[in-house]
Amino acid sequence: MTKASREAGAVSRDERKPRWTWVRGGGLDAPGPAARIGLLVALGALTLFCLFPFAWIVLTALKELSETFRIPPTWLPHHVTLENFVKIWTIQSFGRYFFNSLVISGLTTLLSIMLASLAGYGFSRFRLPGGRIMMVAVLAAQMFPGIVLLIPYFTMASRLQMLNTYTVLVVAYTSFSLPFCVWMMKGFFDGIPMELDEAAVIDGCSSLGAFARVVLPLSLPGVVATAIFSFLVAWNEYLFAVVLATRETMYVITVGIASNIGQFRIQWNELMAGAVLATVPTIILYALLERHLVRGLSAGAVKG
Amino acid sequence: MPRSTRSSSNTAAEAGIPRKPRNPRPTSRARVRRWPRWAVGMAFVAPSFLVLGTVVAFPVANTIWLSFMKTQGKTTTFVGLANYSRLFQDPDFWSAFHNSVTFTLGSVAGHILLGLAVALLLHQRIPFRPVFRVISLVPWMFAAVVVAMTWRWMLDAQLGVINALLASLGFRGPFLWFESARLALPAIIVTNIWRGFPFASITLLAALQAIPKEQYEAASVDGASSFGQFRFVTLPHLRFALVIIATLDTIWNFKHFDLIQVMTNGGPAGATEVLTTLAYKVSFENFEFGYAAALGVVMSLILLATTVVYVRRIL
Numbered sequence: 001m002t003k004a005s006r007e008a009g010a011v012s013r014d015e016r017k018p019r020w021t022w023v024r025g026g027g028l029d030a031p032g033p034a035a036r037i038g039l040l041v042a043l044g045a046l047t048l049f050c051l052f053p054f055a056w057i058v059l060t061a062l063k064e065l066s067e068t069f070r071i072p073p074t075w076l077p078h079h080v081t082l083e084n085f086v087k088i089w090t091i092q093s094f095g096r097y098f099f100n101s102l103v104i105s106g107l108t109t110l111l112s113i114m115l116a117s118l119a120g121y122g123f124s125r126f127r128l129p130g131g132r133i134m135m136v137a138v139l140a141a142q143m144f145p146g147i148v149l150l151i152p153y154f155t156m157a158s159r160l161q162m163l164n165t166y167t168v169l170v171v172a173y174t175s176f177s178l179p180f181c182v183w184m185m186k187g188f189f190d191g192i193p194m195e196l197d198e199a200a201v202i203d204g205c206s207s208l209g210a211f212a213r214v215v216l217p218l219s220l221p222g223v224v225a226t227a228i229f230s231f232l233v234a235w236n237e238y239l240f241a242v243v244l245a246t247r248e249t250m251y252v253i254t255v256g257i258a259s260n261i262g263q264f265r266i267q268w269n270e271l272m273a274g275a276v277l278a279t280v281p282t283i284i285l286y287a288l289l290e291r292h293l294v295r296g297l298s299a300g301a302v303k304g
Numbered sequence: 305m306p307r308s309t310r311s312s313s314n315t316a317a318e319a320g321i322p323r324k325p326r327n328p329r330p331t332s333r334a335r336v337r338r339w340p341r342w343a344v345g346m347a348f349v350a351p352s353f354l355v356l357g358t359v360v361a362f363p364v365a366n367t368i369w370l371s372f373m374k375t376q377g378k379t380t381t382f383v384g385l386a387n388y389s390r391l392f393q394d395p396d397f398w399s400a401f402h403n404s405v406t407f408t409l410g411s412v413a414g415h416i417l418l419g420l421a422v423a424l425l426l427h428q429r430i431p432f433r434p435v436f437r438v439i440s441l442v443p444w445m446f447a448a449v450v451v452a453m454t455w456r457w458m459l460d461a462q463l464g465v466i467n468a469l470l471a472s473l474g475f476r477g478p479f480l481w482f483e484s485a486r487l488a489l490p491a492i493i494v495t496n497i498w499r500g501f502p503f504a505s506i507t508l509l510a511a512l513q514a515i516p517k518e519q520y521e522a523a524s525v526d527g528a529s530s531f532g533q534f535r536f537v538t539l540p541h542l543r544f545a546l547v548i549i550a551t552l553d554t555i556w557n558f559k560h561f562d563l564i565q566v567m568t569n570g571g572p573a574g575a576t577e578v579l580t581t582l583a584y585k586v587s588f589e590n591f592e593f594g595y596a597a598a599l600g601v602v603m604s605l606i607l608l609a610t611t612v613v614y615v616r617r618i619l
Contacts, residue, residue, distance in 0.1 A: 042425050043436055050442045053454050053498070056465060060457065072468040111355075119352035126345025134349065136615055141360045143611045145559035147583040148600035149359060151593050152366035175359035178352055207344050236447035238562040243588055254449040258566050261453075268457050275450045282445045 057279075060272040061085070068268045084273035094274055096249060097256035102281075104166055104252060105234035108173040112181050112230035113223055115174065120185025121211045125197065135183075142179045146239045154243055164247045172240050177230035184229070188222030189215060228285045235281060253278045364604070370597035380594075387598035396574065396582060397599065404578040407493060407564070408557040414497035415553055416546065419504025426505070427512045437509070444502040448562035455495040456482070456567055485575035488568055492576055496563055500556075504549050511545040512538070544617075551614040555607055579603050 060068060061084055063077040088094040122128065123135060153172065154163075162168045192215055200210035216223070238254040245251060251259065257274050260266055339347075374383045391397050422440050426433060446454070458466050459481040467478045481491040515538065523533045561580040564570065570577035570585070579599065587596035 039425070039428055039430055043430060046422060046425065046436065047439050049498070050439050053451075053458065054442060054446075056458060057450075057454050069463060071462060072471070073463060073465050115352045115355060118348045122345045122348030126341060126348065128342055128345045128349065131345075134353075138352070138356065139615070140611060141356050143555060143604070143607050144360065144364060145580055145583075145600065145603050145607065146561060147580055147587065147596070148367050148604055149363040151370065151587050151596060151600070152363035153359060154588075155366075155593070156362075171355060172359050175355050178356060182352060207348075211348075236449075238447070238449045238566075239584075254447050254562075257453055258449050261456075261566060261569075268460075268463070271453060272457065275446075275453060278450055279446055282447070286441065286445045 057272045057275050060269055061276050063269045065267060065269055084270045085277070088270050088274045088277070092256070092270065092274070093248075094253065094256055094277060097251045097253045098277060100166075100245075100250060101235055101253040101278075104169050104173065105231045107166065107170045108177065108234035109227050109231045111170060111174045112177045113227050116178055116181035116185045116226055116230075117216060117219075117223065118211075119178075119182045120187075120189055121215065123182070123186045124189035125194065135186075138179050138182050141175070150240060150243055153240075157244060164245050164250045168244050169234075169237075169241060169252070172244070173234040173237060174230070176237070177233040181226040181230055184226055185219070185222055188219040192218050224288070228288060232282060232285060235278075367597045367600050367604075370594055371601045373594040373597075375591070375593045383594070387595050388602075390595065391598050391602065396577070397579075399574055400577045400579050400582040403489060403576060404558060404580075406489060407496070407560075407578055408554055410490075410493040411496045411500060411557045412550055412553045414493065415501045415504045416549060418497060418501040419508055419549070420542075422501065422505040423508035423512055426509050437506075440505055441502045443498050444500075446499070448499065448560075449566050451495060451499045452563045452566035455491075455498075459491055482568055483572055485572055488572060488576045492564055492567055495567065496557070496560070499563070500553070504553070507545055507549055508542060511542050515541045547617055548614070551610055551617065554610050555614070558607060558610070559603070 059075070059077060062080045062082070063074075064079055064081055064083075067074060067078060089098075119138075123131060128134065149172075157163050157168045196214055196218070197205075197210040200214045201207070205213060236254065237252075238258065241252045241255050242258065245255065253274075257271065257278060260271050260274075370380075371387055372382060372384060373380045374386070426437055426440065430436065443451075458464050461467060461478045461480045461483065464481075470479065471477050479487060481487050519537045520533055523537050528536065559580060560578075561584065564576055564578055565581050565584065568576045570581045580603075583596050583599045583603070586592050586599060
């Protein structure tokens with residue numbers, strides 16, 4: 001593509017979708033002045049509603065303890081301090097919890113990608129006996145309340161002396177993320193023409209080789225989305241973590257945060273600093289995932 | 305390894321026959337695979353089923369078995385349906401059941417109404433639409449535990465920002481959100497609506513964007529008002545997405561645990577006790593695994609009925 005034609009393309013794209021004015025909506029006429037004001041008010045309300053709790057977390061995390069006891073509360077911290085972050089990281093050992101969460105979520109992600117891409121490929125490329133039923137079974141695995149699975153899983157883990165290990169949580173979290181990931185990977189593989197892996201097999205690849213060398217690299221966006229999704233599932237989980245990892249050094253970050261509720265006087269500024277820490281990885285990953293997530297989730301519901 | 309055992313060169317060399325040149329044609333390679341195709345496919349799928357078997361299938365079977373047992377310490381005795389009959393006579397169960405239904409219906413209705421409103425708003429001609437779309441997803445980023453702690457802090461009776469706002473608007477407070485049996489469940493539901501509406505809004509937005517524009521043009525040519533366009537063009541197109549959101553959201557909220565556990569732990573005096581938090585108490589505070597299992601089985605049956613609706617819709 002020459003530079004001139006690229007510029008021409010850019011111009012025509014800009015004409016279709018002017019960025020800094022009112023973007024064309026679906027089938028609706030351009031709004032009049034009154035409607036515009038109404039829309040702006042609604043957008044302002046939406047922004048406030050969505051962002052205020054987040055802002056309040058950050059603002060509280062920057063306050064000194066005495067300021068959190070002000071009645072009525074102050075909006076902006078009079079004296080901005082980062083001491084809360086240092087305190088929870090060292091004294092409340094959130095550093096340790098953060099590390100535990102990171103290891104568990106990382107391992108869950110690896111395992112989920114491996115298993116889900118293999119299974120997705122199996123479902124996508126092979127005519128399996130009872131394949132459709134198995135696909136539904138995978139989906140139905142999500143149906144059970146965690147507590148139903150937790151009682152036998154807890155008993156099993158304690159018999160095997162595996163309470164307070166990373167493994168017991170990684171396996172559990174992998175099973176939570178698998179249903180969605182398998183379906184998502186199957187969807188991605190379905191979009192890749194079957195001729196490609198047939199060609200690979202003819203050129204001497206085994207089935208596994210065709211999968212790993214040809215099809216998997218082509219579905220990298222799907223792998224990334226799957227990875228981020230399973231990381232978030234593991235990072236945000238609470239119920240299994242609070243039951244299966246009760247030793248303080250094995251706490252994950254959600255358990256660390258929730259363990260504050262029992263205290264006589266909650267130090268909200270430190271707790272909100274913990275909330276910020278627990279949310280930083282999530283924000284980063286959501287920023288990366290947003291487009292994939294919307295597409296992946298909506299594909300099933302919209303197609304009908 | 306099937307490939308090495310089947311390679312013809314070994315046997316040929318042993319028999320003293322001169323080595324044949326390797327056949328470069330793919331057919332000889334293809335014969336190396338001795339597994340039928342469906343079995344190869346099964347091998348791809350099997351590891352996932354191993355994990356799901358360990359964490360889902362085995363525990364479910366075990367829970368069903370356990371629900372007919374009475375566990376005391378390390379001894380387990382068969383008691384038939386005693387756990388179930390005890391369950392249905394337990395006022396705590398019925399109160400938790402009632403709260404679960406209220407929590408679920410309130411949350412799902414809130415998610416759908418708010419999600420629809422937000423989706424329609426983001427579908428209008430607005431500036432910076434991608435920015436607002438990301439903003440509307442923000443509540444979804446937080447772990448339920450973080451949301452629970454944040455809203456507990458915002459709703460704190462003395463120090464909370466919401467009571468301060470309400471006071472400055474002239475409402476007589478302070479509202480004791482978590483100390484009052486009347487206010488605690490609504491407070492949790494509002495928190496949960498905040499947390500969960502983005503799923504409904506992005507799904508509905510995607511469904512809105514899939515509606516062909518010609519249908520609106522045809523409707524307006526036929527003289528339909530904007531409400532008429534919404535009623536006869538938009539809503540029918542959203543029906544499928546709405547049903548899916550409603551069923552999935554019902555399942556998710558009915559089995560939700562974190563938010564309620566962290567915000568109120570079922571209190572005050574059981575006013576926010578739902579089936580999941582009750583089952584948690586029965587199993588991991590009283591260690592009555594058999595009774596908790598029966599409770600879990602009943603919950604699973606309710607969810608099964610909802611899932612059947614969902615699966616039949618998507619297939």
